[in-house]
Amino acid sequence: GNMEVGANTANTSYTLLILVSGCRYWDEDNNTWSSEGCRVGPLTTKYRTQCFCDHLTSFGADAVVAPNTIDFTNVWAKFNRLGENAAVFSTVITLLGLYVILLIVLRHMDKKDLIKWGALPLEDNLPTDSYHYLVTVQTGIKKGSGTDSRIRFIVSGEDGDSGVRKLIDVDNKRKHLPRGSIFNYVMSVDGCLGPLTFLRIWHDNSGKGQNKSWYLDNVQINDLQTGEKFTFLCDRWLAVEMDDGSVDRILPVAGIDDLIAFKQLFTSSARKKLSNDHLWISLFSRPARSNFTR
Known part of the structure; x- marks a missing residue:
């Protein structure tokens, strides 16, 4: 604004703050905040609110501060001065480029x-x-847990067994069981095998290098x-050079005590928290059927 001082005119800057404040009390009959019987006092500032109420109840104050407007003319004018902040501008552009690349890679992984x-x-x-039957095989997350070796299994129930079966899909898409995978x-x-028991x-330890063994x-x-579900806990190596050197395991069906044991609950919970809930680890180890994309 302009202010006249004698015959001279001086430029003065003003700051206008618009503040809407109110006093409320909790109306127990209507389960809502009400301003009835309350008013804002004259000592109210942007930092505190003075309230006068004609009744003794639980009360509080609310305030609404109008947001600052954006002067887009000034914003676009700043682009003419990017040379003064070349390092900052380059950093922002680089991070944005890395974000786009990572976004494309993670979408491909999804x-x-x-x-x-x-x-x-x-x-x-x-x-x-x-x-x-739906057979879900979960490989461990330890280093070197995955395998390329050919896997065989027999499912036994009270009414029979499956015979020797190959853990190979019909299209042979899953030649490798990677670390942390759930297939x-x-x-x-x-016919029905009855309640499963073992x-x-x-x-066959035919994988190459460290992919021979399997956790x-x-x-x-x-x-x-x-709809019955049977769980067979292993949590061990099937490896010549690890554990007891055996590549053959016989696993009994897990009972309720096995499933709620501390070690089992802790391991499964920790795995889920890291692979699904952790902000960064979940980008690369998202479990099957996760509720979230990367």
Whole structure:
């Protein structure tokens, strides 16, 4: 604004603050905040509110400060001075470029996960088989847990067993079981095996290098007809050079005590927290059927 001092005119800057303040009390009858019987006092500032109420209740104050307007003319004018902040501008552009690249890579990984999540039929399923199980194989997260070795297994129940089966999908898309992977397979048999009791699983140690050994976390088998779920806990190496040197394990079906044991609950919870809930680790180790994209 302009202010006249004698015959001279001086330029003076003013700052206008618009503040809307109010006093409220909790109306227990209507379960809401009400201003009835309360008013704002004259000593109210932008830092504190003075309230006068004609009743003794729980009360408080609210304030609304109008947001500052954006002068876009001034904003665009700043672009003419980017040379004065070249280092900052270059850093921002570089980070933005890295973000876009990472976004593309992670989106590609999300699409590849669709293949991992699918339940693929086993190679040795027979067309005449009419009873189906969903077999979920979870590889451990320890270093070197994945394997390229050929895996075989036998599922035993009270009414029979599956015979020796190959853990190979019909399209042979899962030649490698990577560290931390969770793969689903559909196994068909000629009839119900009854309540499952044991799982025997082994491999031929035919992988190359460190991919010979395998750290198996657990196997879950769901009866797709009845909905029953059977869990076989392993949490051990199937490796010649690790653990007890055995590549063959016989796993009994886990009971309720096994599933709620501290070690099992802690391990499964820690794995979920790191692979699904951790801000950065989840980008590269998102579990199957996660509720979130990367």
